[in-house]
Amino acid sequence: MSTTDLPEAAGRRLAAAGWSAALSVSDFAACLQMGMRPAGIVQGFCVMGWQRGLYTYGGYGYRQLDYYPCPHGWGVHDPNEQVNGANWEAAALADVWAAGYNAAHSRMLEEAAARGAHGVIGVIDATKSLIDEHVREFHLVGTAVVLEGAGPAGPPWSTYLAGAKLVKLFEAGLVPVSVAGAYCQVHVLASCATEILEHGRWDATGVVRRGGEVVQLSDAATQARRLVRERLRATLGDCSLHGADLQVAGRGSTHTAVLRGTKVRRVHDVDPLPAPVPTVRLS
Amino acid sequence: MSDQPAMSPERIAELFGAARTGDGDPAGAFDAGRHHRPSSGGAPRSRSAGGATSDLSIDETLLLHSIGWEPVDLVVGASVASLPAQVFSWTTSGWNGPDAASGPFTSAMASAVARMRNDCNSAGGHGVIGVEVEVAVHQHVAEVTLVGTAVRPVGASGGHSGAWMSDLSTRDFALLHGAGWSPLGLAFGTAFAQVPYRKIGQVFSQAGQNVELENYTNALYEARELGMGRLQESAQRMGAAGVVAVQLVDRPLPFASHVVGFTCWGTAVALTAGVHTNLRPRVVVSMRDRVDRFDVARGIGGDRPS
Secondary structure (H helix, E strand, O other), rough: OOOOOHHHHHHHHHHHOOOOOOHHHHHHHHHHHHOEEEEEEEEEEEEEEOOOOOOOOOOOOOOOEEEEOOOOOOOOOOOOOOOOEEEEEEEHHHHHHHHHHHHHHHHHHHHHHOOOOOOOEEEEEEEEEOOOOOOEEEEEEEEEEOOOOOHHHHHHOOOOOOOHHHHHHHHEEEEEEEEEEEEEEEEEEOOOOHHHHHHHOOOOOOOOOOOOOOOHHHHHHHHHHHHHHHHHHHHOOOOOOEEEEEEOOOOOOOOOOEEEEEEEEEOOOOOOOOOOOOEEEEE | OOOOOOOHHHHHHHHHHHOOOOOOOOOOOOOOOOOOOOOOOOOOHHHHHHHOEEHHHOOOOOHHOOOOOOEEEEEEEEEEOOOOOOOOOHHHHOOOHHHHHHHHHHHHHHHHHHHHHHHHHHOOOEEEEEEEEEEEEEEOOEEEEEEEEEEEEEEOOOOOOOOOOOOOHHHHHHHHHHEEEEEEEEEEEEEEEOOOOOOHHHHHHHOOOOOOOHHHHHHHHHHHHHHHHHHHHHHHHHHOOOOEEEEOOOEEEEOOOOOEEEEEEEEEEEEEEOOOOOOOOEEOOOOOOOOOOOOHHHOOOOOOOO
16 A cells, blocks of 8 residues: 555654544553554545436436336336336445545555554544535544554554454454445335325326325335445455444435445354343442 | 453454455445446345345344344335325314224335345344334325344354344343243334314313313323234234333324324234243442543534435
8 A cells, every 4th residue: 555645744644753542531441452552543535526417317327226107007108208107226426425435445544554553443434515415525534553563564454443342343253354334325206106195196097096005115215225235245245244334314205325334354253152141230 | 450451462463364454445336337227126135245234233243142143134124105095184084084094004014024024034034133113104105114133043044934023122132032032023003093173162161271181182092092902913913922112102293283193013022932931130239430431423523314
């Protein structure tokens, strides 16, 4: 990993003798207890344009997931007729998200490597909108650590975990590989049947009857969550995702899902802990 | 007390010597060539595509392992049901009434459970724990969203079609398991009751008085009793002895102040070990002081997806 393209300001801070740690005191104590020496706060950020593209479905940047034909047969002769519906994934946004996240991550590791660190712990994802909704800053901050007594550092690993949780991860025979994340946004271009059911309209033909499942909306809510999981799984290789955090926003026509977690690899098997003893605490 | 770190250099070498890091990007980029290609269905489900995803903490993973179970995957199911026409309208009194909404709402829950069960089966899970249940009732539709962790006995292979669902936490599942009980599924009950008109005499006699509004009390009774009755019936249909960790949700309907909506759910359980085992908890006194912690993420201002 090259450190030559680090911004001058970052290089100056990292070259200084002192160090800083974005850890709570208890996490800092646990870090020392594990034989890890904090080498400094490291961060990576990347500001990206965040355009959904043209709101004409089928335009660049969208991928069709499922198709919901008009049950009346009105759209049979013209597949682009508005009465037919489809669920679309804003795949270009997923690409931008992945590109921004990967750039922020590799820049953070670059800073860690410049300090000779073996890994980055307690990573915080502070990704947010800047200025307006069309500009998004991908921002990862963590604490670089040097493993005392270990040989020269290779490519640094990273994890959202720190403190006691990290100690327990090691005890469980797992080591962190990297933080991981994925993004998925699903848009609903409603079919006439979905429109009627969602907004309580009256179908004069009697074909669409209210009271049943709105399949297109059910599929969209399920797809957003499953796709984000599949996308993240595609990056795992032979690793597993630990401590996954799924956040979903929106309902109805747009569902946005973000999944984050730490990619971990098992390095040795462990015996199960003894069966837990229930306790009642007196305070 | 030793001042040596808990992890010796040998231990560190053991942990990290075999580990490879830096293999690939942490977030998957999308293949641009696929943007316009329609897919035949929803998300692909291939176990060979990568490792497991688990939303359990390390404590929960270890606790689950200690009772012989392991997490398999994060599984989801969601469903939206259309409600009958005019179900929350005043004009429905004497027609089908607002309780006609409870049928589609219950079927939305059943459909979400079926989608989650399919997800669990294809992941190779035997059941789902920690199901987060989100329900919402709108004027024309009712929504149910379920997210949970598929689990299976350590080393077991393949799912089976009768995978169970439970909203119990890992800790509660471990305690239930230790006592000889098993979760069978999510029991669900909902009911909607219309607050009846007051007679003109009641309106005048109650004006400005702090007296019981019997029409509301009675509507609440009707909705709650009916909803809880349906919860118990759904558990009995599963062959359960009862329902634990029941959550009661009493939300006003902002678009229909004359309707009382009531929803409840919980985990249906049955005694599968033949005999109940008393857990006999040990009484402990904690010697630990309260530790002040602060949340760095909030200080920096990370946001939620938009």
